[in-house]
Amino acid sequence: MTEPLRLSKRMSELGLCSRREADEWIARGWVRVDGVVVSELGSKVFPHQRVSVERQAAAEQSKRVTILINKPVGYVSGQAEDGYQPAIALVTAANRWAEDHAPQQFHPTQLRSLVAAGRLDIDSVGLLVLTQDGRVAKQLIGEDTSVEKEYLVRVSYNKPGKLPDSDLRRLNHGLSLDGKALKPAKVRWQNDDQLSFILREGKKRQIRRMCELVGLKVLGLKRVRIGGVKLGDLPTGQWRYLSADEQF
Structure with a gap:
């Protein structure tokens, strides 16, 4: 039964x-x-x-809104901690991107129940989603989420020569964190010192820890896409509404 x-x-x-x-x-x-x-x-x-x-x-x-922020370094994703401001502090009328053509008018009541749908480390930048809509939060951070997240990662190799192809393959599939195998990723070189990472999971400081395992040091990390939603030209420290025709 x-x-x-x-x-x-x-x-x-x-x-x-x-x-x-x-x-x-x-x-x-x-x-x-x-x-x-x-x-x-x-x-x-x-x-x-x-x-x-x-x-x-x-x-x-x-009526519930979803907001996209280009988070700068020095802001935390969720609750304020250790004297650092949360990203929600950036959501003001003055900080709204001038090129946001969404029909919504900003009102401080939209800050109620606005939560970060996923983390972005304090020293990472790029696309961060804040939402009042529980459906969006579940889609992005629920246990069974499979939404891709894409990052551009500037790195340096702390051994002589170049990162071996075998270690690049391990970044794609074969590494474990916290005793658990990671899901397959898509990792490829963008140029001599920058990698593109596409992940379907989000363990704490995952990319930095993955890079450490193969001898790479992360110098900069920027999230540029979540599912079908791109950071695009949104300026650092500014925000816009998720438009009606965008889907994660």
Whole structure:
């Protein structure tokens, strides 16, 4: 017999929203199971039962914004730490890119529940996603995410000569971190001192640690793409909205 699941977990599995959003919608009476309103948190459902949400939920979700920042060095992705400012501090009306043609008007209420969907180290730069939309967060940082992230990485080799082809192959597939094999990556030379990395996972300081294992020192790291969304010409320290026709 199939075991029942928490309604919030089932809603997340169905791609309706995040678990946190699901609990909020359940508490507001916006969720129906087989046509009956369920408003008790912690309620369980069977996989075959039909889950639907009221129009108010979809309307509220459509107002939630996703913001792209070109993060400079010296800012942390999430909560402030050790005196360093979080990237969300850059999201002001003055810092919005002049060439952002999205129809949204900036309002400070958009900063509520705006969370980083993935990390970018304090000494790394480039594309960082902040979102109020639980669906976007789940897509980018959920356990089963397969969204590609592309980085340009300037390196120096700390041994005589050039990095052997065998070590370049190990960067593509064959390294382990924290006792666990890494998923296959796509790593190739862009020029004499710059590599392109395309990853489908994001362990802490992963690229720097991968490079250390083959004798490379990272001098600079920039994220230029997440899935189908590119950093493009967005200036350092500025931000724009994710447009309606962009998909990760």
